[in-house]
Amino acid sequence: MKASASHLQKAQAVFDVEIAALQRTRERLDGAFDAAVKLLEHTLAGGGKIIVTGVGKSFHIGQKIAATLTSTGAPANVLHPSEAMHGDLGLLRPGDAVLALSYSGESDELVNLLPIIKRTEVRILALTGNRESTLARHSDVVLDASVAREACPFNLVPTASTTVALAIGDALAIALLEARGLTREEYAGFHPGGAIGRALLLKVDDIMRTGDRIAAVLRTATVRDAVIAMTKAQAGVVVVVDESRQVLGLLTDGDLRRYLAGGASDVQTRPVADLMTRNPCFVRTGRLAADALAVFQQHRFDDLVVLHADGTLAGMIDIQDLPKFKIL
Numbered sequence: 001m002k003a004s005a006s007h008l009q010k011a012q013a014v015f016d017v018e019i020a021a022l023q024r025t026r027e028r029l030d031g032a033f034d035a036a037v038k039l040l041e042h043t044l045a046g047g048g049k050i051i052v053t054g055v056g057k058s059f060h061i062g063q064k065i066a067a068t069l070t071s072t073g074a075p076a077n078v079l080h081p082s083e084a085m086h087g088d089l090g091l092l093r094p095g096d097a098v099l100a101l102s103y104s105g106e107s108d109e110l111v112n113l114l115p116i117i118k119r120t121e122v123r124i125l126a127l128t129g130n131r132e133s134t135l136a137r138h139s140d141v142v143l144d145a146s147v148a149r150e151a152c153p154f155n156l157v158p159t160a161s162t163t164v165a166l167a168i169g170d171a172l173a174i175a176l177l178e179a180r181g182l183t184r185e186e187y188a189g190f191h192p193g194g195a196i197g198r199a200l201l202l203k204v205d206d207i208m209r210t211g212d213r214i215a216a217v218l219r220t221a222t223v224r225d226a227v228i229a230m231t232k233a234q235a236g237v238v239v240v241v242d243e244s245r246q247v248l249g250l251l252t253d254g255d256l257r258r259y260l261a262g263g264a265s266d267v268q269t270r271p272v273a274d275l276m277t278r279n280p281c282f283v284r285t286g287r288l289a290a291d292a293l294a295v296f297q298q299h300r301f302d303d304l305v306v307l308h309a310d311g312t313l314a315g316m317i318d319i320q321d322l323p324k325f326k327i328l
Contacts, residue, residue, distance in 0.1 A: 014159065017151040021160040022167055028144060035141045036125050037175045040074065043097040043123065044180065050076040051092060051122070053084070054101035055109050057158040058165065062101050065169030071190055072177045081109035084116075094121040099172075102126075103145065103161045105133020114138045127165055143168055184288070198325060202289040207325050208306045208315030209235070216241055216313060219248055219273045223259070226251050226272045237303040237316070240276045245312040247305055249276030282307050285314050289325070292317050 040050060050069055052062040062078060069076035076099075079091055092098075098117055102110050105128040117124065118138065126139035129146035136142045145168055151159035177187075188200030215233035217225050219240050226238040230253065240249045251272055259275055260267065282305040283292050292304055296319050306315040 014151040017149065018160045018163045021147040021164050024148065025145070025164050025167065032141055032143055033171070033175075036143055036172060037179055039123055039125055039141055040097055040099075040172065040176050041179050043095065044074055044176075046095050048093065048095035048097060048122075050074060050097050050099060051079050052076055052099045052101070053079045053081055053110065053113070055081055055107040057162050058101035058103065058107075061162050061165045061169065062099070064166060065099070065101075065173070068170060068173045069176070071187075072173050073180065073182045073186060073190065074173065074176050081107075081113045084113055085109075089116065089120075092117065092120045092122055096120075096122045098122050098124045100124055100126050100135055100139065101128070101165055102133070102135050103129040103158065103165075105130040105135035107135075110135060127168055129161060184290075188288075198289070200288055200290050202325060203285075204283050204287050204289055204292050204306050204317060205285050205315075207289055207292070207321060208317045209233075209321070210315045214239065214313070214316050217272060218243065219271075221272045223251075223256070223267045223270045223272055223275060227256065227267075235303075235316070235318070238272070239305060239313055239316065240272055241313055247280070247282070247307060247311070247313050248273070249278045250280045250303070250305070251276045252303065280305050283317075284309065293322065296322075 043050060050066070052066040052069075053059070054062040059078075059080060066076040066078045077091055079088055079098075100110060105126065111134045114124070114135065123141075124139040126135045126142045127145050128135050128142065129144070130136065131142055131144055131146075145161065145164050147160040147164055149155050150157055150161060184200060188197060213233055213235070215226070215229040215235040215238040217229050217238055217240060219242055221229075221240070230236070230238050237250050237252045239247055240251065241247055255275055255277070264270070281295055281299055281301075283295060284307055295304055302319045304317040304319075305313070306317060308314045
């Protein structure tokens with residue numbers, strides 16, 4: 001469907017407002033952000049958890065922030081202020097930290113909850129657009145999430161403000177992740193399902209082709225030998241190795257087509273070493289499948305060599321195999 005120019009202009013204007021809001025937020029980041037990360041880090045180190053609360057759109061943004069924190073190894077729960085007044089306050093324990101979201105900082109449900117929260121001996125981190133608000137005054141650390149204007153023509157619909165709140169939440173989660181030294185393997189452990197988990201849990205050893213499924217020839221082989229080896233292995237590439245299986249180069253079916261299209265007539269006798277690509281990209285055994293995927297995405301080729309620690313050929317990864325393992 002073709003969008004009208006006016007709709008596109010309106011969409012671009014929304015992007016402009018929200019991008020400008022994010023840029024201003026980035027520019028005013030200060031020591032309060034560092035204090036916020038340290039507050040959360042101290043909470044988790046002491047066995048506490050993070051409780052995220054808010055009302056309306058702030059609650060929904062808080063749900064996403066809590067999910068991101070939890071998925072990166074920082075246990076976080078969501079507490080709705082209304083439900084808190086009817087039993088859910090049992091979620092709070094001394095030593096926890098409350099991340100409270102309210103643009104005005106004056107939401108009745110949240111303001112009424114603050115004195116009760118403080119009696120539980122928890123620390124409060126406010127994410128608000130009003131640094132003089134009741135929420136800000138009752139908080140240990142205040143993060144400024146104010147925006148010049150919302151993206152709607154009435155300057156009322158939470159748009160730029162929710163985008164800023166979400167970005168600050170992401171920044172907190174990533175800064176906390178790095179401060180706590182979360183490893184990629186630990187992150188993978190939180191995501192056993194889906195493409196993320198598979199890419200971060202599977203090793204290249206699990207997905208590479210080995211044995212008869214690899215086309216490999218010695219450097220003394222001819223181009224004809226290479227074609228025969230590729231045909232037997234049903235592969236689109238042949239690996240050229242020396243007598244000790246050290247990898248010297250690759251010759252792809254695309255290389256062969258270009259060679260033949262150029263009018264070559266010596267395919268029977270031409271040494272494969274003359275046409276191969278030397279020093280091909282590779283990954284080592286034991287590396288994550290995600291590492292191989294990153295190489296594929298960076299270099300845009302179809303086959304990747306896997307080497308043992310001593311540099312000898314271990315296997316080949318064909319990009320066409322990745323969907324089978326559901327990591328692409």
